[in-house]
Amino acid sequence: MKKKIYPIIALSFAIMMSACSGKKASEPSSVEKEETEKATREETEKETEEETEKEEASDAKDLIVPGYALGEIPAIPAVEINGLGIFENPAAKITMDKTEALSSVPGITVTPVKLENDQIYRGNSVMQLGEGGAGQMSSDGLTVQTDGNGAGQYVDAERGLTIQRNTDGSGQYVDEQKGITLQVNSDGTGQYSDDGQGITLQVSEGGNGIFTDTKKEITMMVSDDSTSYTQGSIDIDVKSDGSGSYYNSETGLSIKNNGQGKAVISLGNDEKTVDAKPLEKPTKLPKLSMVPAVPRLEANSLLITLDSGVLFDVDKYDIRPDAEKILNDLATVLKEAGITAFQIDGHTDSMDTDEHNQVLSENRANSVKSYLASQGVTAEITTHGYGESRPVATNDTAEGRQQNRRVEIIVPTA
DSSP states (O other), X not given: OHHHHHXXXXXXXXXXXXXXXXXXXXXXXXXXXXXXXXXHHHHHHHHHHHHHHHHXXXXXXXXXXXXXXXXXXXXXXXXXXXXXXXXXXXXXXXXXXXXXXXXTSTTEEEEEEEEETTEEEOTTOEEEEOGGGOEEEEETTEEEEEOSSSOEEEEETTTTEEEEEOTTXXXXXXXXXXXXXXXXXXXXXXXXXXXXXXXXXXXXXXXXXXXXXXXXXXXXXXXXXXXXXXXXXEEEEEETTSOEEEEETTTOOEEEEOXXXXXXXXXXXXXXXXXXXXXXXXXXXXXXXXXXXXXXXXXXXXXXXXXXXHXXXXXXXXXXXXXXXXXXXXXXXXXXXXOOEEEEEEEOOSSSOHHHHHHHHHHHXXXXXXXXXXXXXOSEEEEEEOTXXXXXXXXXXXXXXXXXXXXXXXXXXX
């Protein structure tokens, strides 16, 4: 019986020892525990650092002006004034050189006209020109006075355009249709406003003054010591010593540069001091453009009017001897001006029959053509006789009939 019990006891003891031995083998040693705990701490610290860096980066992003470095204040943009939009009418073909030459002949009247479909549209035009292109012209609300060098006065009542210009380019420009006003001195100081664009500029000596742009919500004030700039919610001030400030009322971000290498950034309760370069010198306002020169006259032809009473005897078409000097001088000017083609028209009053007046007007036009050709005018000349059909004044008075008895030379300027 005893021999059978021993093996069972031995087997049980072996199983117990094996179980105890396996349990001890699965438990980590103290060294392993320390390494595990260290790795856990490092991982936690790393995650904490990353979170801190993210938070700091987020905070730093709030403390900068978009597109600029931390503590950097944007430069104040320069003011730019576009051209006044002043353009001469492309249909204005008369040049001062040509009108000056033609008007230098005594005994004739030079008038800018518009020629369409063989009809002359002259309005109530009068032109008087002197030496060097100086003179004056008036026609249906248009008044021009010029010295021939761009200075003078131009008033177009219909358009509401006024130009007053001195020789040095100073003066005044007003365009009521566009809402533009310019008053400028010879040194570029003065004031400018454009109602359509919402722009005003007042500039004094040294580029100081005030600029506003209501459409872009911009206000800029410049003095000797500082420049202040506002656009919407943003205010920028720059001093001449390199200090300045930036403030955005929408975000609450404030940057103050002391001009000595430091800037203080504030946002709510947060405040941070960083290195920062002194600000650049304040921006100055631009000088104003000079007043444009008096523009050309709106015409496509020149009308030279010759009094028939000066050229011809009553009911005759032969050139009077004492009228030859006028035509001689006119021929010289036409040649020197390089006129290559023009038209001569004859006109009469209504004191005779239509048939008689028609023939008389044709003969007078041809007589002037023949005389100019005899003086060396080689231009292509066409003639027309209109009799009494195109009066420029009443035939009921002697004065009116005298105006209707005329020879007209039409010189295209295109």
